[in-house]
Amino acid sequence: MEIRISPSILAADLSNLRSELEKVENADLLHIDVMDGHYVPNISFGMPIIKAAKRSSAVPLDIHLMIADADQFLEEFASVQPEFITVHYEAVTHLQRTLQKIRDLGVKAGVSLNPHTPLNGLKYILDDLDLILLMTVNPGFGGQKFIPAMVQKVRDCRELIGVRPIELQVDGGIGLDNLADLLMAGANNFVAGSAIFGAEDPAFYIEKMRAAARQG
Numbered sequence: 001m002e003i004r005i006s007p008s009i010l011a012a013d014l015s016n017l018r019s020e021l022e023k024v025e026n027a028d029l030l031h032i033d034v035m036d037g038h039y040v041p042n043i044s045f046g047m048p049i050i051k052a053a054k055r056s057s058a059v060p061l062d063i064h065l066m067i068a069d070a071d072q073f074l075e076e077f078a079s080v081q082p083e084f085i086t087v088h089y090e091a092v093t094h095l096q097r098t099l100q101k102i103r104d105l106g107v108k109a110g111v112s113l114n115p116h117t118p119l120n121g122l123k124y125i126l127d128d129l130d131l132i133l134l135m136t137v138n139p140g141f142g143g144q145k146f147i148p149a150m151v152q153k154v155r156d157c158r159e160l161i162g163v164r165p166i167e168l169q170v171d172g173g174i175g176l177d178n179l180a181d182l183l184m185a186g187a188n189n190f191v192a193g194s195a196i197f198g199a200e201d202p203a204f205y206i207e208k209m210r211a212a213a214r215q216g
């Protein structure tokens with residue numbers, strides 16, 4: 001499956017959003033972390049920043065909703081025509097319906113699982129999914145330490161996916177030090193916030209991630 005690198009703008013200097021996004025023009029996706037202070041113990045940003053990101057970059061948006069009541073806001077998030085909208089398994093009651101609604105809005109549908117959430121709940125809804133996001137930290141903050149046990153979860157998830165065209169995304173503490181292990185385990189889509197925006201040359205860091213993925 002195609003390798004994709006998705007820098008998380010949570011780690012960007014939001015007072016200079018346009019110039020920050022110019023530094024990652026070579027990315028495949030722009031990862032947008034929406035946090036509501038209910039589902040996760042932190043608040044990030046919402047539509048005004050997402051619209052500003054959309055105006056400032058041609059890179060397709062990858063919206064990661066860490067919010068309660070996602071259903072209520074899907075139309076609004078879909079209005080910026082992102083490539084993906086991802087909701088949390090733990091925060092949605094009728095997941096299959098939510099995924100269908102995302103697709104009906106013309107957006108690819110993703111589900112995100114926290115580190116402790118088992119994979120088996122996905123078994124019967126695989127045909128409704130375009131992306132599975134395995135959290136490799138607990139959601140809520142950038143700059144946390146990668147949980148190594150998640151490598152096995154990625155392996156198990158790729159096996160569950162089988163031949164279906166579902167992207168397997170990892171998010172949290174991702175960087176050049178763990179990319180090869182995750183790639184080997186079956187991940188193809190890599191979110192990185194602090195590693196990319198904290199690098200001296202973010203575009204070059206993205207290229208290094210791609211090169212590492214090609215070698216893997």
Ligand code: DX5
Nearest residue numbers: 139140142143172173193194
């Ligand atoms: C965590 C977010 C991540 C975060 C990644 O809740 O979902 O996308 O921004 O940041 P790093 O790469 O710094 O762990």
Ligand code: ZN
Nearest residue numbers: 033064171191
């Ligand atoms: Zn995220």
